[in-house]
Amino acid sequence: MVTSNNSALLLVDIQNDFCTGGSLAVPGSGEIMPVVNAAITDAQDKRWPIIASRDWHPVDHCSFNHRGGPWPVHCVQDTHGAAFHPEMDLPATAIRVSKGTAFETDAYSAFDGTQLEQFLSRRGIKHLQVMGLALDVCVRATVQDALKLGFDVELLAAGTRAVDADQADDVLNQLEEAGATVLR
Numbered sequence: 001m002v003t004s005n006n007s008a009l010l011l012v013d014i015q016n017d018f019c020t021g022g023s024l025a026v027p028g029s030g031e032i033m034p035v036v037n038a039a040i041t042d043a044q045d046k047r048w049p050i051i052a053s054r055d056w057h058p059v060d061h062c063s064f065n066h067r068g069g070p071w072p073v074h075c076v077q078d079t080h081g082a083a084f085h086p087e088m089d090l091p092a093t094a095i096r097v098s099k100g101t102a103f104e105t106d107a108y109s110a111f112d113g114t115q116l117e118q119f120l121s122r123r124g125i126k127h128l129q130v131m132g133l134a135l136d137v138c139v140r141a142t143v144q145d146a147l148k149l150g151f152d153v154e155l156l157a158a159g160t161r162a163v164d165a166d167q168a169d170d171v172l173n174q175l176e177e178a179g180a181t182v183l184r
Contacts, residue, residue, distance in 0.1 A: 008125045009043035010146075011036060011052045012110055012132030012139045012160075014088050017074040017081035019133070024074040026134045028161040033087045035159040036131060040089050049123065052090055053110035053132070053142070056082060056098035063106045075100075095119070108141035117149050127152040131159025136171045143175050153180040 014036060016022050019029040043050050055075035063069035075082040084090050097114045099107040107113050120128075128151050132139050139160050146153045155175060162168040176182045 006124055007046070007127040007129065008049040008051055008120060009039055010110060010128045010130045010142065011050070011088070011090070012130065012142050013053055013055055013134070014085050014132050015054055015075055015081065016083050016085055019085050022074070023072050023081055026161045026163055027165055029133055030087075032131065032133070032159050032161060033085070035156060037089045039129065039131060039156065039159060040091070043129070044091065049125065050091060050094040051097055051110070051116070052084060052094050053097045053099060053114070053116075053138075054082065054084065055100045055138075057100050058103050060103065061100065061106075062104050063100065069106070077101075108138045109145040110138070110142045111145040111149065112141070120151070125151075127154070129154045129156065131156045133161060135160040135162040136164055136167050140171055140175065143180050144178060147179045155180050155182050157182055157184045
């Protein structure tokens with residue numbers, strides 16, 4: 001059951017480098033901003049905690065191409081690319097969760113090495129409404145981990161986009177089969 005006191009909004013990696021013009025821009029990323037901002041307003045009205053995860057990589061992170069990783073340089077700590085997108089109306093009270101902060105360890109899920117599970121559990125959070133970037137990478141990993149950890153997950157499809165748009169429906173179906181409620 002979803003109530004004001006056991007739910008939270010989890011925004012995954014809505015950062016400049018993953019948006020239009022960024023070093024690892026997700027196609028159609030700009031289209032999610034009205035949905036994200038409406039969800040933020042709704043969460044504030046319901047007095048839900050708002051959590052925003054972010055890649056917060058050190059220079060020379062293991063996920064970067066020049067280190068043999070799969071991605072171009074992105075979301076380097078304290079750079080414009082790592083900042084939350086300016087069109088996202090993230091309140092000052094939002095909890096920021098940084099991941100991928102170690103040189104030699106990558107992290108896709110907002111739960112990976114962040115102690116987010118403990119933070120939510122201490123507050124009695126059982127239900128997560130999730131959206132962000134990118135559906136087929138960090139959003140998928142975050143939703144999968146949340147489900148494994150026993151959270152009830154509601155994924156807003158209009159609030160996410162995939163790096164590979166052709167795979168978006170398959171990813172949504174996989175997450176639904178894993179137990180997430182996907183609002184299309």
